[in-house]
Amino acid sequence: MSRVRIYVxxxxxxxxxxxxxxxxxxxxxxxxxxxxxELVRNGSWGACWLEPLIEVQQGDKRIAYGNVAPDDVPMLFxxxxxxxxxxxxxxGPVDEIEYLITQERWTFWRCGLTESLSLDDxxxxxxxxxLTKAWEIGADAVIDxxxxxxxxxxxxxxxxxxxxxxxxxxxxxxxxxxxxNADEGDSGAFSDRMLMEGDPFGLIESMAIAxxxxxxxxxxxxxxxxxxxxxxxxxxxxxxxxxxxxxxEDIQGSGFDFEVELHLGAGSxxxxxxxxxxxxxxxxxxxxxxxxxxxxxxxxxxxxxxxNNVVTLASVPNIVNxxxxxxxxxxxxxxxxxxxxxxxxxxxxGGLVEKSFxxxxxxxxxxxxxxxxxxxxxxxxxxxxxLGAYLSAEQLDTPMDYEAFVxxxxxxxxxxIVVFDDTANMAQQARFAMEFCAIESCGKCxxxxxxxxxxxxxxxxxxEGDNRDANYxxxxxxxxxxxxxxxxxxxxxxxxxxxxxxxxxAADFATGSDT
Amino acid sequence: xxxRKIAQRYDNRxxxxxxxxxxxxxxxxxxxxxxxxxxxxALNLSRADVHGVVEYYHxxxxxxxxxxxxxxxxxxxxxxxxxxxxxAHAEEVAGGDTTxxxxxxxxxxxxxxAVMIDGKTYGRVDAERLDALLASLAEAAS
Numbered sequence: 001m002s003r004v005r006i007y008v009x010x011x012x013x014x015x016x017x018x019x020x021x022x023x024x025x026x027x028x029x030x031x032x033x034x035x036x037x038e039l040v041r042n043g044s045w046g047a048c049w050l051e052p053l054i055e056v057q058q059g060d061k062r063i064a065y066g067n068v069a070p071d072d073v074p075m076l077f078x079x080x081x082x083x084x085x086x087x088x089x090x091x092g093p094v095d096e097i098e099y100l101i102t103q104e105r106w107t108f109w110r111c112g113l114t115e116s117l118s119l120d121d122x123x124x125x126x127x128x129x130x131l132t133k134a135w136e137i138g139a140d141a142v143i144d145x146x147x148x149x150x151x152x153x154x155x156x157x158x159x160x161x162x163x164x165x166x167x168x169x170x171x172x173x174x175x176x177x178x179x180x181n182a183d184e185g186d187s188g189a190f191s192d193r194m195l196m197e198g199d200p201f202g203l204i205e206s207m208a209i210a211x212x213x214x215x216x217x218x219x220x221x222x223x224x225x226x227x228x229x230x231x232x233x234x235x236x237x238x239x240x241x242x243x244x245x246x247x248x249e250d251i252q253g254s255g256f257d258f259e260v261e262l263h264l265g266a267g268s269x270x271x272x273x274x275x276x277x278x279x280x281x282x283x284x285x286x287x288x289x290x291x292x293x294x295x296x297x298x299x300x301x302x303x304x305x306x307x308n309n310v311v312t313l314a315s316v317p318n319i320v321n322x323x324x325x326x327x328x329x330x331x332x333x334x335x336x337x338x339x340x341x342x343x344x345x346x347x348x349x350g351g352l353v354e355k356s357f358x359x360x361x362x363x364x365x366x367x368x369x370x371x372x373x374x375x376x377x378x379x380x381x382x383x384x385x386x387l388g389a390y391l392s393a394e395q396l397d398t399p400m401d402y403e404a405f406v407x408x409x410x411x412x413x414x415x416x417i418v419v420f421d422d423t424a425n426m427a428q429q430a431r432f433a434m435e436f437c438a439i440e441s442c443g444k445c446x447x448x449x450x451x452x453x454x455x456x457x458x459x460x461x462x463x464e465g466d467n468r469d470a471n472y473x474x475x476x477x478x479x480x481x482x483x484x485x486x487x488x489x490x491x492x493x494x495x496x497x498x499x500x501x502x503x504x505x506a507a508d509f510a511t512g513s514d515t
Numbered sequence: 516x517x518x519r520k521i522a523q524r525y526d527n528r529x530x531x532x533x534x535x536x537x538x539x540x541x542x543x544x545x546x547x548x549x550x551x552x553x554x555x556x557a558l559n560l561s562r563a564d565v566h567g568v569v570e571y572y573h574x575x576x577x578x579x580x581x582x583x584x585x586x587x588x589x590x591x592x593x594x595x596x597x598x599x600x601x602x603a604h605a606e607e608v609a610g611g612d613t614t615x616x617x618x619x620x621x622x623x624x625x626x627x628x629a630v631m632i633d634g635k636t637y638g639r640v641d642a643e644r645l646d647a648l649l650a651s652l653a654e655a656a657s
Binding site: 013015016017048049051185186187188189190224225227228263264266267268269280283284285286343344345347352373382386416418419420424436439440 | 530533534536567568572573575588594620621623625626631634636639
């Protein structure tokens with residue numbers, strides 16, 4: 001029998017539910033049986049609810065088995081795992097799993113497919129094809145393609161990427177930088193992490209394309225410290241590319257120099273704000289800067305800097321390969337292309353779902369997510385992280401579209417979708433929004449620093465029924481102040497979840513009696 | 516590795532202060548007043564500069580932690596799956612040599628609740644699983 005390839009993801013979620021132990025058990029069992037196997041550590045396909053999801057190569061098919069526990073391994077071998085044998089946990093060919101095949105994988109197409117840290121596998125799957133093409137067509141054409149694609153910043157702000165790149169390219173100065181924002185702090189968000197763990201070379205190629213387009217020879221990745229596995233994967237990927245001549249001076253004889261430095265954050269949420277991130281990259285407290293000047297003009301160390309989120313950057317290679325128009329052909333209105341939505345919280349089939357904009361929340365939560373994990377009714381859905389509004393079950397038909405969300409006082413942000421069932425107390429969630437802001441505020445501006453603490457107190461009084469009407473008015477006024485007068489989105493958007501609870505779930509405040 | 520050695524690894528560049536502190540906490544678990552003094556000297560910064568940065572970031576402990584560090588995700592996705600109750604349970608059952616910390620998102624939100632124990636992330640953690648994980652720590656120690 002020839003050697004059998006078995007894929008076991010090396011990705012935080014899969015590992016958090018036992019993938020490493022499964023890999024060890026498979027190696028042990030194969031050894032005992034004298035079976036010739038090759039263990040491949042791929043990224044995750046993003047069907048988190050099926051993790052650990054392993055695959056066995058059979059011809060050109062990969063047969064998947066889901067929710068595999070280490071204890072299952074001997075029985076799986078007994079059932080003929082190596083021939084893709086029948087078993088309770090057998091899901092069939094991975095490319096026939098409905099959750100996955102109905103997605104539109106523009107940015108995440110290599111995640112799960114390839115061995116994350118194999119440069120050969122990357123090169124065999126279009127690795128560096130886009131960078132090579134960029135060298136051929138030139139920097140201007142790359143920026144034109146990105147502009148034509150309509151790609152907007154996927155970190156949450158939704159700023160047009162092409163305009164940002166053009167601004168940096170046109171800015172004067174010899175030294176420019178690319179800063180990749182990998183400080184994915186929003187609860188419910190894990191797409192950056194999955195991309196970095198599943199396609200680390202792809203991210204670095206994307207940064208190199210950005211560097212080439214704007215004239216930067218150095219890139220920084222600012223990675224949050226809560227992602228230690230991601231850190232080790234990225235660090236190894238950078239070393240591999242350096243050794244292979246894909247990073248450094250005169251890359252592959254192109255005359256283009258590009259180096260990447262990997263930095264770790266230290267547990268500050270606000271460092272995901274671009275100017276706070278730049279401060280942290282410069283070794284200081286992660287305190288937000290005044291804008292202007294924009295980072296595109298005066299960014300890292302005062303030099304013109306492209307600051308882009310991981311997913312924004314990783315969307316670029318296919319834009320270069322297939323053309324901006326192809327990307328712009330997907331999506332709706334001014335929300336072009338795809339977004340990697342993340343289904344999280346109380347959801348039966350949590351995971352990553354990359355779809356064109358325009359898909360509704362209902363389709364994501366019901367068709368993909370299968371409703372709540374608890375089987376109870378959906379009460380609220382927080383979209384876009386801790387600064388995003390809580391939507392009610394009546395709002396699930398809202399299409400995923402930046403502008404449509406703004407219209408209902410919400411935001412898509414980074415595409416994290418956290419589902420709550422009908423046991424949730426939304427007054428507590430509103431309180432938490434203020435509490436979180438108080439914990440994470442950088443302290444530079446007063447509305448955020450003080451307003452958040454006062455917000456917790458006022459909400460507590462409302463919950464206790466102390467002067468409820470007056471405190472309710474006070475809370476609304478406080479929200480106005482924070483929204484209008486805060487320096488960045490931390491204080492400026494904390495009122496979003498609070499207001500949405502006041503609007504849709506006011507009954508949850510009425511637990512105490514008015515005095 | 517001494518503080519000065521770590522700083523040297525980053526060429527004593529002042530802009531690497533956060534990275535030096537990250538490495539120091541990874542190695543020792545915390546940052547002492549002596550560390551701050553040495554670092555200020557090595558990176559040519561004032562003690563106030565270093566102190567300010569240490570104080571700013573949640574990861575930079577200024578007290579030695581217990582022999583195990585358990586970070587419980589307290590953010591929304593985990594709240595939706597019983598994270599508050601899990602945290603209350605952890606407070607009750609964790610041993611004295613365990614440092615419990617809140618963390619706002621481990622990025623494991625599709626398999627909530629999540630906890631990180633000594634740098635490793637675990638998903639789908641209910642009270643029973645947390646008990647088992649804590650028991651295995653105690654076992655490893657004895």
